[in-house]
Amino acid sequence: MSEKPVSGHFAHRWGTRRTALGIVVALGAGLAACGSDDSASDAPSTTASTTNSASDSTASDDTTAPSGSVTLVTYDSFPQSDTSLNDALAEFSAETGIDVEILVGGDTGTMLSKASLTAGNPEGDVMWGIDNTLLSRAIDDEVFEPYVAAGIADGSIDVAPELLELVPNGEATPVDYGDVCVNYDIGWYAERDLAPPGSFADLADPTYAGQLVVQNPATSSPGLAFLLATIHEYGIEGWQDYWSRLGDNGVEVVDSWTQAYYERFTWAGGGPTPLVVSYGSSPPAEVIFADPPRDDAPTGVIEDTCFRQVEFAGVLRGTDAPDAARLLVDFLVSERFQSELALNLFVYPANRAVELPQEFVDFAVVPDASRTLDPAVIDAERSTWIDEWTELVLG
């Protein structure tokens, strides 16, 4: 502030702005310096140069052995510390000398929007958790540098072919899958001596009127999966009619999974509806996180309604540590890491060599034929379907 603005109003204002710019630059330099000084292990990937374009990244890194650190960008339900999943990542670091930093990007949709905005100059090096309803957008926006884990590529890791079919050009690596299914309150139906519904048709049957709560597909990913399941069952021309019948049968719609499960579901929320759209892995979770402990599942799954969600991991295009990033993706499908998925993320490991924990074997259901739709079709039609659904069910 060496110069005092002395002239009229406008000159004065411009003077201030110029000073301001000077300070911004000084501030920026200072902060950047601080960052690299005292937190070398903290976030080196963010202070390192990220201006590299994708083109030169592979050539220059060939000679150097991967080391240092990688940032794993993931959704908000991925544990950041303290679980056996994190222990597995620590083992990876101990073996390879590559530190793994977890960066939470929000819910899956938010995380992908951020990745699309920063494609080519990403926030981290590897992304975990893009699912098949969002995969096409990720591919179209060139979020990933195509890479399939080495073990899958050379056949040493056995992954179900239907998972690999979703990425025919090796755009990303399938890491886990799970189902979104209608759950029912076993006790509620037992008390009434009523058989729980077994199919989509049953859900629209007057016997089960007013018993189902679903999520708004516009704001909730299980809600969208359930809508897609009905489209799979009744077709692009027929689902609207089915939803009209569901509406006549008193289906309740809420905004999010938390509300549906913890406010409206008879079992967990003391609410009025004994049927809720949730996950195929919710029953084992109800056993594992029961209070007080219990050894039977209080809820069950209606297999016919299950829609398959497959999650992918990929190397982010423009990463400044491509070799280390690929090594991490390789590790993410290894038996060591995959064996931790069931009890920490409540999904099924993509690696078929991994044995499931007993609670999953006992209480979870893996439907023989879960429903699924082509990711490209989902991406192309999502907006239209959601608008149509909103008009029909809420309008």
Added chain:
Amino acid sequence: MNRLPRWLIVALAVGPAVGLLVFYAWPLATLVTEAVTATSIADTLTRSSTWEVLWFTTWQAVASTVATIAIGLAPAYVLARFEVHGRSVIVGVLTAMFVLPTVVMGAAFLALLPDSLDRTVWAVLGAHVVFNLAVVVRIVGSLWEHLPTDMEAAAATLGASRWKVVTRVSLPLVRPAIVAAATIVFLFTFTSYGVIRLLAAPGTRTIEVEVWRRATQLGDIGGAAVLALLQLAVLIALVWWSTVAQRRHAQALDLLPTAPRRRPRGAERRFVALVAGATLLVAAAPLVALVIRSFSTPTGWSAAAWTDLGRSELRPGIRVGVDPFEAMVNSLVNAAWATGIAVAIGALASLAIVAAGTAGRALDGGLMLPLATSAVTIGFGMLITFDTDPVDWRASWWLVPVGHALIAVPFVVRTCVGVLRSVDPELTAAAATLGASPRRAWRATVVPFLWRPLAVGAALAAAISLGEFGATSLLSRSGGETMPIAIEQLLGRTGSMLQAQGFVLATMLAVATVILVVIVERLQAPRTGRSRS
């Protein structure tokens, strides 16, 4: 004239202005230039849902604001003017209502609501009133308690009824504070997000909800940015009107350095007890609901969520991955930084705003803008602005407290400016007459009045940071969760233990907020202002 030297005003204003430009204006401009195209503008403006959403957003905000002010004036008056037992607890609980994460308060509110009101617009309006009562009580109250009582006494002596004294004398005097409070309540309800998602019928959307949905769920960032600009335009018009109105109505008053509270007498006693009791009931009921839910499981009552809190293994080999104590520490550290930044920036800005003319008004309005801007837009803007050296700050830990401070500064400014504007210029004039330089006169007469509103503002800032969810959840982050994030995470997973623990954390957060506010209230008790001679 006793104007401050211009360089001093500039020096005061430069920090706040630079902060605003770097962390707000720049990211917003970057996102808009990058994402908005002619097509996205045309698409948004021709979509009929855009106008439906705008209409709903506006009318529910107007209704919520009117109701909040109407209902909030009584407790504001009672708490400002009378000695009320448990005053600081009432204020603390009210503030907790305002700052606790909506996901938690919404659930608690829902538990109390009769089923027939579930997911109706009445539930939304009710929640908006309850959650925002603190704004009216604190902002109007902090001016009201310093109003000289002699005018009211004179009116009463001249035969005016108590009602007349309040409506004809007191209310006009606190009008600037009412306008300020109404502006903030309107900003908050116009940009309402959590309440709408939790309590409104599904499909009911404010602009803020629609921006979030387009940007994060549909990947239509251009459309989201256009909507965010639309929202901003409406609110800029409002903020502009409000700052003008506050200045027009601001009157020089002989503010009292300490609050002249007195015991209620005679019939007043019943009125005061009724208002204080009703306020406490309305504000405390949701908190009680939180505590109850932390003990309830699908199979009955259990204290396990409390006793097992922080135990790393729930079952052999199974850990939750959410450490409540670490989350608490993270939240407190964030809050300390955010409060420090907000208070420093807010104090400088308030002094500059009061001392400067038109430029001050621009700064005043500018600092309000972050409240008027969709969190998604700022979060995403920061992501693509601070992405190259020398400003590669994405994912820096301090972006979170800076984001909190952006939201908290307006509260500090609002509480300070109202009081500073009302400092009698004769005081400064008298000091000048006695030979003080303008700077000295200013230091002796204006600055002392800053401490109390600053303390109130600091408490609000800390509480806002503790409970902030929206911006925090949108900024990428590593190294531990804050309390609201941890709560959201626990409530987002299946398992009765996890749900109960979510409510345990929510209770802890509520209690921490109440304690914070109570401490500040107590600290203020000794006289901080300088008395007039």
